[in-house]
Amino acid sequence: MxxxxxxxxxxxxxxxxxxxxxxxxxxxxxxxxxxxxxxxxxxxxxxxxxxxxxxxxxxxxxxxxxxxxxxxxxxxxxxxxxxxxxxxxxxxxxxxxxxxxxxxxxxxLYFQFKSNDETAVFRDTPSAAKGQMRNHIRRHFLSLIQDLPSEEAEKKALLMKHFRPFFEDTSSLDLFALYGKLNKNQAIEKILGGYKEQLQQLWQKCLLAAELQAHQQDIAHLSTKLEQIINKALPFCLAEYESNEDFFALEVEVQKEVEKEVEMENLALDESYDSELIPCSTRNWPVYVDYNHYFTDNYYSLMLRTVNFKLPYF
Structure with missing residues (x-):
């Protein structure tokens, strides 16, 4: 079974x-x-x-x-x-x-199992700390959206669009950007600190896109909260982890996703492209032609309404 x-x-x-x-x-x-x-x-x-x-x-x-x-x-x-x-x-x-x-x-065997559990805690703590920092900003943005009355549904949707990087986890399809760089051991303080700075920068850019001002007091408050999350995680982390400097670049991930969407739009346009179609040559109106004649005469007016037509030679 x-x-x-x-x-x-x-x-x-x-x-x-x-x-x-x-x-x-x-x-x-x-x-x-x-x-x-x-x-x-x-x-x-x-x-x-x-x-x-x-x-x-x-x-x-x-x-x-x-x-x-x-x-x-x-x-x-x-x-x-x-x-x-x-x-x-x-x-x-x-x-x-x-x-x-x-x-x-x-x-x-028992001590091996126990050691594996302890190692797993140290291995997973940095990821958990990063998730907590990102969730803190996500909750902040969510409160901004929920504070709007239901009558402003369109504005809610617009804010959600601007805050999208914190509400949608999208993986980049650029394998080199994800795995092509050389890894090296870095201090956990540097790793989490760098991630914190990039989160703050992305937070401010999202607010700017939504035409919301980030006051100095709000910036300081956010920095303090993220720093508290890091300090709580450090005792459960190893001194160093293998990583690369751009591993936590959320802005790069978002940009790659935008580029991918543009590429998909171009592919959709290419599907309707017919290579056998050729542009028609330009045919200028003679200067001595009475234009009103073509729009008042029933015969020529009918010809002008069709998709393909030829003007008579003069």
């Missing part, structure tokens, strides 16, 4: 592997009847996505194989193992490791 891409519990008969069976429940009695098998004749596979929030009733004597390696975290291991709700009774489990870890002891 397993969960498919739609998060639905399914079963595969080894004699008919190409015909998955959709199961509506995890009740053991129903499974025995629908699958026409006993618990000893089947097994349940939990992938990494389903080790949390998913419970399937297991037989009291269930034996589990837990696959781990040197990158597994302690919380991941515990969540996966706790799919067995009766480990303290008759249920049991084996821990399967790669061959390179054959000589590791259970205590060493």
């Amino acid at each position: 397993y969960f498919n891409e739609q998060q639905v519990l399914c079963a595969i008969d080894i004699n008919r592997p190409n015909n998955p069976i959709i199961l509506a429940t995890s009740d053991p009695n129903v499974l025995n009847r629908v699958l026409d098998s006993s618990p000893e004749e089947r097994f349940t596979y939990f992938d990494q996505i389903h080790i949390t929030g998913t419970d399937i009733s297991q037989e009291e004597s269930t034996h589990a194989l837990v696959l781990v390696d040197d990158k597994t975290g302690l919380q991941e291991f515990l969540q996966g193992s706790m799919r067995l709700r009766q480990l303290e009774l008759q249920q049991s489990m084996e821990i399967i490791v790669p061959e390179r870890m054959n000589n590791i002891t259970l205590d060493e």
Whole structure:
């Protein structure tokens, strides 16, 4: 048994592997009847996505194989193992490791898992701090929009357009801009400080585009708030991280997105272009022609209303 891409519990008969069976429940009695098998004749596979929030009733004597390696975290291991709700009774489990870890002891494995969790915290903290700084500005812009009365819906939409960089996460399609630069170790203070400065600059540009003035008091208040977020994150960060100076350039990302939109518009125009069409040569009106004659005469007037017409030669 397993969960498919739609998060639905399914079963595969080894004699008919190409015909998955959709199961509506995890009740053991129903499974025995629908699958026409006993618990000893089947097994349940939990992938990494389903080790949390998913419970399937297991037989009291269930034996589990837990696959781990040197990158597994302690919380991941515990969540996966706790799919067995009766480990303290008759249920049991084996821990399967790669061959390179054959000589590791259970205590060493535990400390490896714990160390991986601690490393993950240090690795994820800078991203969390950047997200908090950006969310702070997003909430500020959202309050400006919500403060407008509902009668000014058009102005609300216009503000949302100007504040778009903080409400939409768009990834650049320019792979060189994202990954082509050389990385180097930089102090976390410099990384977060540089990100803070670029956020402030983008914040002021958004206000300028919306014809809103950023007062000195507002700038100082924003700087203080962002600095507080950085100070709270620093104790949970490593001293240095691998990065490049333009890695956090939100303005570059926004500009790339605008260029991409222009390119898409040009492609749409190209679809209606017909290379077989050629421009017509210019035919000037003779100076001695009475123009009123062509607009009062019914015959010539009809000709002028058509798409393609030829003037008579004189």
